[in-house]
Amino acid sequence: MAQSIQEQVLQAFSHHSIGAPQVFEPDQYTKGSATREPCDLVWTGRDVIFLFTMRDSTRSFEKSNDHNLRQLDGWMRVWSDSLRLLGSNEWRTFNFAPTDFRRVVLVSVVGGANAGAEAIVVPPSQRRLASGAVTSIRATVPDSGLIKLARRGGTALDLLAIIDAVRASGRRWAAHEFEDAIERAHTSAFAIAEASAPRPPDYDLYLSMLEQIARGLRTQRLTTNGSDLDVAHGLAALGDINWQQTARLALSATEVYRMVRDVPQGEYGPMLGIVEQKLPPYRFLLGAFDLGKREASEAFSQAIIDTVNRVRTETPETPAIALTWGMTGRPVVAFDTSMIIAEAQTSRSNALRYVVAIEHAAT
Helix, strand or coil, X not given: CCCCHHHHHHHHHHHHCCCHHHEEEECCEEECCEEECCCCEEEEECCEEEEEEEECCCCCHHHHHHHHHHHHHHHHCCCCCCCCEEEECCCCEEEECHHHCCEEEEEEEECCCCCEEEEEECCHHHCCCCCCCXXXXXXXXXXXXXXXXXXXXXXHHHHHXXXXXXXXXXXXXXXXXXXXXXXXXXXXXXXXXXXXXXXXXXXXXXXXXXXXXXXXXXXXXXXXXXXXXXXXXXXXXXHCCCHHHHHHHHHHHHHHHHHHHCCCCCCCCCCEEEEEEEECCEEEEEEEEECCCHXXXXXXXXXXXXXXXXXXXXXCCCCEEEEEEEECCCCCCCCCCEEEECCCCCCCCCCCCCCEEEEECCC
């Protein structure tokens, strides 16, 4: 049986996007005697929330698009501080009011040969939101474009940039134009990150790093130092960076990995390496160590703890996230990644607030 648009999009996010922990299907709500769905899918990023409705191309593009937008308008008329947007995924639960975000983007996703992309800013008189300060955008995107963005590892910020470009053009884009814009943005992000790299990157290793980060999120085992620590807010950070920042993160990971891998194993080879990558508002601590040497593992763990504590003391408003790759031999790698999320002093509703450790089993 062919997959629906929603199933294809969810699968693409789950397998390829580090923003996957911020994607969820919302709970139903009651209006009068009827039970309704706010939308089909929700995706959040830094100060922005996307509400998606999706239709397969079983009828005309116009009818499918109008149906999608009417559903979204119905939810916008009732969404408030008292009737909140609820939902969950395998990582966390969600509970949002419209005022938790500066931008609300209503997205109709339509398939078919006539699918295209367009976007407008909804006038204040038509926003139907609890707060007039919230900017609302109404957009239509082709299903092929959204799936392509997810498969390229894009986050909510990348989708917002593409939709902003559509809106600024003042015209409707064909589906191939939307997809071409995604490809250009993705390629450009890597080129910019590559230009700042200390040496020519290993592209295959770079792609492997991106895949391992996304895969690690799906195969996580959670461990904490306390019983009431919340992993959810930490995972939100990975949806708060864009393609260019993701490329810089993955390239930095390949550099610290190569630093250990490319020296012959033995007495004089480095057992571990660690580097800090600043991607505002976060700092990522990237490292690799030789799992065959116990002292390397112990030294690395202590280095991570010391660095995170230093960051928390010096800049408590800037979270620190540690991603590590353990090496069992050269040149073959068995990934055993971990994440340490430092406490942050911020008022943002889905920001980082806790210290957790996440260990991903090698696959």
